[in-house]
Amino acid sequence: MATVLSVSGSPSASSRTNRLLRHLDDRLVAQGHEVTPLDVRTIPAEALLGADFRHPAIVGATELFARADGVVVGTPVYKASYSGVLKALLDLLPQYALAGKTVLPLATGGSTAHVLAIDYALRPVLSSMGAAHIVQGWFTLDKDITVRDDGSLAVAAPADQALSQVVDRFSAALGRTPVLAAAG
Numbered sequence: 001m002a003t004v005l006s007v008s009g010s011p012s013a014s015s016r017t018n019r020l021l022r023h024l025d026d027r028l029v030a031q032g033h034e035v036t037p038l039d040v041r042t043i044p045a046e047a048l049l050g051a052d053f054r055h056p057a058i059v060g061a062t063e064l065f066a067r068a069d070g071v072v073v074g075t076p077v078y079k080a081s082y083s084g085v086l087k088a089l090l091d092l093l094p095q096y097a098l099a100g101k102t103v104l105p106l107a108t109g110g111s112t113a114h115v116l117a118i119d120y121a122l123r124p125v126l127s128s129m130g131a132a133h134i135v136q137g138w139f140t141l142d143k144d145i146t147v148r149d150d151g152s153l154a155v156a157a158p159a160d161q162a163l164s165q166v167v168d169r170f171s172a173a174l175g176r177t178p179v180l181a182a183a184g
C-alpha cells in the first residue's frame, strides 16, 4: 500500500478536473492505497499570491507532498498550459518536493489542439522538482466528463478506459520507484 496525494489544480468551484480526480481516487483506494485529496483552490489566495511560505496552508501542503509516495497532479488546460493556481502552489514547495516520488500527470481541456500540454508544459516542471518516475499521463476532453443528476461522474467510454489504464499503471509503479536522494 502506498500513500498518494491527489492534487487538483483548478480554481473553478464546479471543476471537472476536480471531479475527475476524486473519481479516480476511488480506484486507487480500491487498490489498497491511502489517498489524500488536495484542491489548490481551497488554499487561501493571500498565501498563494503573497508567496507566504510560512502560511499554515502552505506548510500543510508541503507536509502532504513530503509524506506521499506518489502524487497525482491534475490540471485544466488554460491558455495552452497548466493552470496558474497550480503553478502558484508548485512555486511555494521546496525545489525537490517530488524527489523519490512517482507522479501521474492528468489534464482536462476543451480542445485536442492542446492534448500535448501535459508533455510540453507540466512534465518539465514535475521533472525539475525531482520526480523519480513520471508515468504516462492522460488528457481528457471536458465534453467527455458528465456529472449525473445524482452527483456521480460519468466519463465517456474510450476516455474512461484510457484513464483506468494510466491509473492502474501508476498504481503498479508505486512501490517500484527507486528512492533517489534530492540533489543539492
Ligand SMILES: Cc1cc2nc3c(=O)[nH]c(=O)nc-3n(C[C@H](O)[C@H](O)[C@H](O)COP(=O)(O)O)c2cc1C
Pocket (backbone or CB within 6 Å): 010, 011, 012, 014, 015, 016, 017, 018, 075, 076, 077, 078, 079, 080, 081, 108, 109, 110, 111, 112, 113, 114, 141, 142
Ligand atoms: C480561462 C480558460 C482558458 C482555457 N484555455 C484552454 C486552452 O487553451 N485549451 C483547451 O483545450 N481548453 C482550454 N480551456 C477549457 C478548459 O481547459 C476545460 O473546460 C477544462 O475541463 C476546465 O477544467 P475545470 O472545470 O477543472 O476548470 C480554458 C478554459 C478557461 C476557463
